[in-house]
Amino acid sequence: MYVGDILRNNSPHLVAIGSNETVSIAANLMYASNVGALVVRSASRSKDAAVVGMFSERDVVAVIAERGTNGxxxxxxxxxxxxxxxxxxxxxxxxxVERLMARHGIRHIPVIDNGRLVGVVSMRDITLAFEEAACAA
Known part of the structure; x- marks a missing residue:
């Protein structure tokens, strides 16, 4: 099974944020979009802006733990x-991809084909794909 199989079976729910946005805006966007991580683009949410990272629920918790609500x-x-x-x-x-995520301690990974962001895959997506494949066998 391949990453593309997950993207074909699930509509890619890409939610992006600009790197200059605040942690509060990021947390609200994750909540409103019902996602556990955001794609971070270089300056804006524009589809043309470069992907520079991911910002997750764990990151929000770490910011508050380290900086308090001022973070x-x-x-x-x-x-x-x-x-x-x-x-x-x-x-x-x-x-x-599962091994790559484990090695880097991440639960969400952007899918980039030919320099273009086409989706985000989570550890949960991978686990569910393996479970569905096992049930179908």
Missing amino acids: LAMKVAQFISPRPLVSCNSQDALTD
Whole structure:
């Protein structure tokens, strides 16, 4: 099974935020969109802006734990990882992506094909895909 199989079976629910937005806006956007992570784009939510990272529910909790509620007014850019973006493409095997996510301690990964963001896959998506495949066998 491949990442593309998940994207075909589930409508890609991409929710993005600009890196200059606040943690509070990010938390509200995740809540309103019912997602556990946001794609962070370089400056704006525009589809043309570069993907620079992911911002998750765990990140919101870490900001509040470290900075208190004052952290909610800080920019998302201050909390995304400075390391290169961990991503996959739709042709990657789910087992490989699962290992990649475990190695980096992440639960959401952007899917980028030919430089274009086409979706986000979560550890839950992968687990459900494996469960469905096992039930179908």
